[in-house]
Amino acid sequence: MNIDSQLKAFRDVLAYAEGTDKPSVQKSNFNGYDVIVGGELFMCFDKHPGKLVKLPRYGISSSAAGRYQFIRKTWEALQKLLKLPDFSPASQDRACNELLRECGAREHLANGKFDLACAAANRIWASLPGSPYGQRTENVATLRALFVKAGGVIR
Numbered sequence: 643m644n645i646d647s648q649l650k651a652f653r654d655v656l657a658y659a660e661g662t663d664k665p666s667v668q669k670s671n672f673n674g675y676d677v678i679v680g681g682e683l684f685m686c687f688d689k690h691p692g693k694l695v696k697l698p699r700y701g702i703s704s705s706a707a708g709r710y711q712f713i714r715k716t717w718e719a720l721q722k723l724l725k726l727p728d729f730s731p732a733s734q735d736r737a738c739n740e741l742l743r744e745c746g747a748r749e750h751l752a753n754g755k756f757d758l759a760c761a762a763a764n765r766i767w768a769s770l771p772g773s774p775y776g777q778r779t780e781n782v783a784t785l786r787a788l789f790v791k792a793g794g795v796i797r
Contacts, residue, residue, distance in 0.1 A: 643752070643754060643795050643797075645748070645751065645752050647793050647794070647795075648751040648752065648754075648794055648795065649739055649742065649748065649751060650792070650793065651789050651790075651792035651793045651794030652742065652747070652751055652756075652759060652789065652794065653709070653710070653735060653738055653739075654788065654789075654792040655785050655788050655789050655792065655794075656709075656710050656738065656763075656767055656769075656770075657673070657674045657709045657710065658780070658785070658788055659767065659769035659770055659779075659780045659785060660674075660709075660710060660711045660767060660769050661677075661681075661769070662674030662675075662677040662708070662709050662710075662711065663709065672731065673709065673731075674708075674709040675687075675708055675709045675730075675731040675734055676708075677707065677708065677709070677711075678691055678693055678695060678706070678707045679695050679697065679704045679705075679706035679707065679711060680695045680697065682695070684707065687728055687729045687730045687731075688728050688729065689728065689729055690705075690707055690708070690712065690714050690717040690718070690721075690729050691705075691707045691729075692705055692707075692714045693705060693707070700776070700777055707729075708729060708734045709731070709734055709738075710734060710737075710738045710741075710767070711767070712734070712737065716741075717729070717737065720737040720740055720741070721733070721737070723740070724736055724737060724740060741763070741766055742759075742763060745762045745763050745765070745766055746762040747759040747760075747762040747763040750762055751794075753797065754795050754796050754797030755796075755797070756785075756786055756789055756794065756796045757782060757786070760772070760782060760785065764779075770785075771785070
């Protein structure tokens with residue numbers, strides 16, 4: 643089992659769950675790497691857009707942006723830690739992989755334990771099953787099927 647393939651497949655699941663890589667939701671030309679929470683697109687990958695968007699449905703405001711919906715504060719910490727030069731797709735993927743490592747999901751993915759990876763990451767990504775944030779979550783069976791379709795292996 644190749645960890646890079648597992649991580650890529652899980653990142654695809656995250657993009658789907660976060661709503662950034664659904665063609666019916668927005669018209670991103672960059673597979674969701676250019677999406678601001680709420681669906682607006684940004685054009686420059688030099689830095690995190692940092693735009694605060696009100697989300698009345700949830701009673702919050704968020705600065706989430708990019709394929710994996712990094713909030714600005716999280717992005718700035720990851721950018722510093724990983725010495726990321728910009729907010730490009732490659733930088734976003736590296737930052738996502740780091741969050742998956744930090745929360746323990748990477749180890750579960752390396753062992754083919756998809757459901758455990760979701761549980762480990764659901765405090766970072768509110769759209770994952772079992773997330774404690776009270777926002778919309780995706781069905782684990784749907785996400786499992788997407789993971790396998792994207793080349794992930796479940797044991």
